[in-house]
Amino acid sequence: MQIELIYCDKFLHKLKGITLGFIFTVVVAKIQGYPRYLCFLFIYMKIKGLLKLLSAFIISIAWNNSAQAGSINSGLGPLEIRPQFIVSQPFLAMTPENSSTLKGGESKLSVGIEIANTFVNTQGPTEQITKKEVARGLTKEDFYDKNGDAGKGYSLYLDAETKRKNLKYNYGISDSLEFKLEIPFLSFDGGFMDSSIESVHSLIGISNFKQGGAYRALSERNKYDYYVVKDGEFVYASNQIIYNVRGEPSMGLKWNLSEGGNVMPAVTLKLSYKFANSDRSGEQKLVRSGGVDWGHYLILSKGFDKWIVYFGDGKTRIGENLGFASSMSHQFMSLEYRIEEEVSFVFQSVSQSSIFQETAASPRSTSGENQEQRNSNLSVSTSVSAFGYKFVSGPIFWETGFVQDYNNFGNETDFVLFWEMGVHW
């Protein structure tokens, strides 16, 4: 085997303090006497002077018989589930997606529902909010520290099940460019999952009276209460159930930059845009931000026979943040096992920064653990894992699964069930 470097050049480009580097390399490799011409374009980012190799993405363009034929770098795709935390429901959130796009002229129409159970009680450790206080109606003083200080940061009492119903339409503009339009309808209520979740906690030895069990035992099951306090003042205070309130629509474009090959991954750029609806009267303020949000995901995928791995890294910019974070970063890793061409199991891990922005809440105290200290921990990044099943039969496709929060930082859903079904023509 002989490898010969024909051409190599590099150049740098500065963009908002981030240095993007490009290396263009052409090599010829002789394998068993046959020359294979390979062309690599490496694009990388220098962040704080350190090359983050995995934050780099690589586009490979190869010609001649460069061993690319027959490779598959995408399957049925990752689980297309957005973060379901109740506080982030009014804002745009990016969903993991397949690196492949619909072919030009193809369409997909689907309906889906995501049911998320969330329970957070930042007053749990001091038992300031229990069944009794909820029954008489919560006041902002319930969220103060035990000694009566309003305290800084966010305090929460979230006992809700959100149901997000989506109507989605995708269209292939060309073989590598796909358009998407999505309209959500949201319901917030007490739901039905509390009892099952508490039983599972008990089964695996997690106490529902402690932080691991989110202090669920202090509250009634299947009730709806949505209270968010920031720096001692209510941001949300609601216990009125809402049904099928239309959220703000969003649209997206997905561009498959490269299908990759036996070595190089497929590379896709996804852009999403949420329209603003300034009508936030009544219950609509719980599901609409009233501002324009937009975000991107850079998606890489690589196939290893029946196994396909997807990575995504992106950011969402929130136009009207309502006192929460003004941007959120997110990453996903998805592992698909193709049982057959039409059936896959998918394991997925998604990390994201918190919807709660950093506040002046002090993480230290001189009197044991206090309210402000607990509040300070809500602004940290967190992760969820998901497991799902995807199925295609002729024009019909189906996706179902669940999401589980494993960090228990109080800024993520506890458990999510999701289901989507549609037709492809």
Place this chain on the structure above:
Amino acid sequence: MVSKVLKITFTVICMIFHVSTGWCVEQTVVYFAVQYGIQDTGNPAPVVGQTDSYLSTLETKHGSLKGNRQVSPKVLSFDFYKTNGPVASGFGLEVHSYKKKYTFENDPSQVDISAVGFLYGLNFYYRGDFWFPFLGFGTGNYSAKVKEELVTGSSTTYGTVFGQVDKPFYYKFGVRIPLNGLGIILTQQYISADFDVSTENKPLSLGGTATFIGLYYGF
């Protein structure tokens, strides 16, 4: 210099893998492994790691640490490989978990740290006759809890900080010694995962330099 070395290494890996498609006999292999070992969190990963300062800042106030910075993680891993003759490439997931309590020489202050790392990345293999050397690199996330109880004179300050390292980076090399389906795995791993502890606003290394030994099962 650092980025140049990484670029060259990555280019070489890509090229070796690329040309390896000229060989034949493709097969997918799956491995489950349990490993245990020593990880020195005070010894930064060469090239990608940096010295942390959270504990050294506390040392200036509370005296030197009693004991060292070594932790003993348990590692569960799942890997799959697509082989092409004697070389293989694949993907792996790893879960690392450990706990450590630090105390200080001058006062009864203490810091409890617990960390869980979920790491994933690409692996490359050479399938020899009796042993299979491998190397890999990747990212993932680390979740951590730091619980402080710091004594200064007659007062004690308390702090509990949760957090996550979103983009750690690791690289590793090692060897698998197959013994009929089961086998022994030895791994040398270098992890860069700096957790910003908000009480001091200083980084704490959750990674470092690690050596693991364990058993695997392949099918």
